[in-house]
Amino acid sequence: MRQLMPAALLAAAVTMPVQADTLVAGLDTGDAYYTGGATEEEFSATNPDHSLGLTIAVDITPSASDVAVGGGGTENLVSLLETGGQFSGSGLYLVEGVPLFITKSNTNETQGPNTLPDTDGGNEGANLNSNIAMKHTVGALAAGSTYKIHVALDNTNQKLEFAVNGVTNYYDLTGIGSGWNWSGDDGITYLKIPAGASSRGGLNDLGGETDRDKVADYVGSATEGAIWNAIPNDFIVPLNPAAALYNSGDTSGDLNNSVSVANPAHTQGLTFNITFAPDAADLGSGDTVLLMEVGGTQNGTGLYLVDGVPVFISKQNGLLEDTPGSFDLGVSNDTSFTDNGDDNTIAIASGFGALDAGVEYVLAAQLDTQTGRLILRLRDGATGNTLVEAFNLTGQSPTGNWSGDDTVSVGFNHSSNTSSRGALNNNSLDPFFRDDVLNFTGVIEQATYWNLIPTPAALPGGLTLLATLAMRRRR
Structure with missing residues (x-):
């Protein structure tokens, strides 16, 4: 201001x-069901109540490799914080340095998002079923700068907000509801990729920029990450x-x-x-x-x-x-x-x-x-x-x-x-x-x-x- x-x-x-x-205005970090710090880790969470929504957030300072541009089918996809897997799950990523959120529910690895932003969680055609995904309009992050990023998914009311350093994108969603399974197997991975390709929250096996096999570990520094079973x-x-x-x-x-x-x-x-x-x-x-x-x-x-x-x-x-x-x-x-x-x-x-x-x-x-x-x-x-x-x-x-x-x-x-x-x-x-x-x-x-x-x-x-x-x- x-x-x-x-x-x-x-x-x-x-x-x-x-x-x-x-980390997120309107949420107490003490109420998060997952919190992480400066070190990458994997974590097994308890089963959340999906109807209450999801907020996922990180405080990071990316390195040059985290925001590098691959392109031409070799997009640079970096995992920040994710839960679930390729059937049901959600994740916060960087793709070519741009913050990306993706979530899917009760589908499989052959289903991915439509043209971004994809705000329709219904069946949009072949290989386009039960996915929501969007990139933040802030564009590519700068190496060495610090960013607080959060996504609040209110699936029951079909709303989503995506904020980078307070600048917020708002989305009205369709085709989802209180039963949207945004956590899948409830496994959580912070600042790294899970060992198993099937446990990469929200990703797919379609060869595009959200392909599970392209994702890499985060290299830069981090202060905090958290997941809440709530919205702000x-x-x-x-x-x-x-x-x-x-x-x-x-x-x-x-x-x-x-x-x-x-x-x-x-x-x-x-x-x-x-x-x-x-x-x-x-x-x-x-x-x-x-x-x-x-x-x-x-x-x-x-x-x-x-x-x-x-x-x-x-x-x-x-x-x-x-x-x-x-x-x-x-x-x-x-x-x-x-x-x-x-x-x-x-x-x-x-x-x-x-x-x-x-x-x-x-x-x-x-x-x-x-x-x-x-x-x-x-x-x-x-x-x-x-x-x-x-x-x-x-x-x-x-x-x-x-x-x-x-x-x-x-x-x-x-x-x-x-x-x-x-x-x-x-x-x-x-x-x-x-x-x-x-x-x-x-x-x-x-x-x-x-x-x-x-x-x-x-x-x-x-x-x-x-x-x-x-x-x-x-x-």
Whole structure:
């Protein structure tokens, strides 16, 4: 992330890292059913529950031979971490230096993938049955550089994400399901090839670039490898999605597409949690892009990107023309509902800085209407770190109407109803001008909205105390 906020602005908040997942954000290495370090090895695992999905990950620094180009039928295929075999199994490999993931289920060595990316696990023709395979779009890795690579296969919901140093490719799959046998004989090999050709996870005997007989041992160095019988957790707030008023994904694609939800109890506050990977178009200078919002232009709340920086805005008991008058990106936040002649609006840019294209982030905001406190959290898929900021607000009413007409839009600026755009205004010079806010063009994995906030005991250790101390120092 590109840091933007000056120290003077950050003095209004407390910022602290609360978690560092060293390999895959959203998964604890202690929960992996296989972990490896710097040394190659073979391992026999217990039988996993395939319906829960698979995450496979490595932290490597490849050598020149690992990323060398063979070509012409002699493709350089290097094994990083695999499980199962040529009938049922999965593996993370390098082919000509490019990260490759392949998985197959209940088939045999005469079946391989179709043209990559092959996202169809069904029968696509002769020798093309029950395979999924794709190369990461990052291209060939550089010898001597370090890479964290992971693949999360949610076979039950037919989704796959493939990340290299946080840059994530997303795939919708077909022809697979909860019974997809991604582990085969449950044998695992790390940084080397199994002695038996039949135990080379996901490979085949068809002579192409995924042929079992071409695979070689990894030569470079490695820090860590792991396999989980799980997919990453996209929630960074300790709330149950089943209790949410809205829990879904991108609502874009239809001019009338917003979702009406139940009328909340405003005294209970609200929490947003959204998982997304922005495109370069979402991070443009001078642009405001919608992530998610509830309500409208007189009463509403939303998360937006302004110049690529996450910004929280809320308008309560206001008017269309009310703006967050003291907000100036990179200079000052508007943390008061009562400044500028009672503007009824706040706008707060996070100190996380501008985001990077292609990286998956999880962003959460919780507004406590009883204490007048806003907490922002951001999990960075490139680093695995989760950062937290706390802001103290003035003029927050416990009964302030932050939800307006109770419609939710995710990634889409509700064009057909200009009054249903959470906390926006009609000032063409303001970054939150309702007609200039852009639709999100990247990938939104999930978006959730609760009429709840986590209990203070659920906050990161010391955060409440630190926020209180910071407030006292400013008096």
